[in-house]
Amino acid sequence: MAKLNDGESKTKILGAQNHVETQEEEEVVLEAAIDTWKYVLGYVEMAAVKCAIELGISEAMENHGQPITLSELSTSLDCSPSSLHRIMRLLVHQKLFKETISPEDQTKYYSLTPITRLLKNHDHSMAALVLLESSPVMLAPWHALSGRVRDEGRAAFEATHGESLWDYNAKHPKHSKLVNDAMASNARIVLPVVLKGRAEVFEGIGTVVDVGGGNGSALQTMIKAFPWIKGINFDLPHVVAAAPEIAGVEHVGGSMLEFVPKADAAFVMNVLHDWGDEECITILRKCREAVPKDKGKVIMVEAVIKEEKHEIDDEKEEKLKGLRLMMDMVMMAHTTTGKERTQQEWEYVVTQAGFTKCIVKPIQAIPSIIIAYP
Structure with missing residues (x-):
């Protein structure tokens, strides 16, 4: 076998190294391509x-x-x-x-x-949520998400449909029912976790006004757990007009930006994330005015985003964080100023609304319980 000189040896070695690097680069590109296909086909599973x-x-x-x-x-x-x-x-x-x-x-x-x-039609079904988010009305705004990022003043939903989600719902009863059914199905899943895990939050409460309560499903579940509570289901007139009669629940129509009916406590679930800070502060002020100053409280069930890595305790919490961040994208697509908030952002709007104390109680679900005291 012929002996290679030094120049030839270096060339062979460098060539082999380049070949290895090329192989590694190809593997990286192929792996990235496979991962990218998950996004290309992301809609298929839904x-x-x-x-x-x-x-x-x-x-x-x-x-x-x-x-x-x-x-x-x-x-x-x-x-x-x-x-x-x-x-x-x-x-x-x-x-x-x-x-x-x-x-x-x-x-x-x-x-x-x-x-x-959970995809069957029963009391704890999440089928309505899937049908809502996969409907053409709710899917179309996602195509305008980049426009929403460029122009923060206009929601992708409004850019797509020419009006806000709330105005659209008022004109389209069928879609409004789909929204209310979806919110009700979520309440039936999450609320038992709230009631069992943090029952002490509802001690001493005689009346509760559910602000943005939809068809009253949350109050129905609450009253079943605590029969002594009397409920006021408060939402827009066209929403409560379609709500069924529920024992122990009074339906009241109106705008939470203008007033909230009087009660021992105000309950607000997955509502405030639909609004920007200014509207959120206004709604919370109306809630503060509705409850007694000495022993009243406002109970919010809303997502709290943890931004720092050290705030994440385990794999389940990491999964929940991912869902909360995706919910924030839903707010970007479907509302003008809505967003999911960090604990610091929640403390800001609560303080600006005039409350003296704010406590955050995590639960094993996407939202946490946030309690504000006048």
Whole structure:
């Protein structure tokens, strides 16, 4: 074998190093491309889940009473087995449904998971939230998000539909009902966590006004837990006009920017994040005026964003932080000045509204409990 001189040896070594670097760079690019595809196809999972809800897959499985085959499921739903198989294949891979295979004849059986149990039409369903956020009305503003970033004075929803979400809801009862159903489904999931984990917050309260209470579902859950409480469901006139009669609840129409009905405590859940600081301070002032100065309180159930890394305790809290940050993007897309706030930002609006004390109580959910005292 011919011996290489020093120049040739250096060339060979450098060539080998460059080849390794090129391989490493290619792997990095390929990995980045795979990650990017997750964003390219990010809408697919939502669309498939919406399809499952509209078809009633979870209900069909529940009614069947035991793991179900594709043939049985397609017959129950009266749909194409081949198309249904493709939907189920994706949702099984995403762990929304469970798939088991019979060792005797290799037949596949499908069953529910904790997630898909929440997609059925029942009291603790989150199906309405999925149907709302995946509706054409709510999806369209996302295409105008960059415009919202450039022009902070105009919401992406307003740029898309020519009016605010609230004005749109007032003119479109069907969409307004979809919004109210979605908010009610969220309340039915979150409120029991609030009531069980922080029941002491409601001690000594005889009357509660739910500010922006929608169809009254939150008060209904609250009164079931604390039967001595009398509730006032306060929302815009067209909202309370469509609200059902609820024992122990009085529906009152009006604008929270103008007044709030008198009560021992004001309850505000997932409402203040729809508004900028100025409107938020006005609403809180109206709430402060509505409750007694000596023993009144305003109970808010709102997200509190933790910005510092040391504030995150565990993997679940990290997941919750991600959801809160995504909720902040929802506020950017659908409201003009709304946002999710840090604890410091909450303390600012509460103080500016004239309250003397503010306490934040975390719970195992996206929002926390924020209590303001006059």
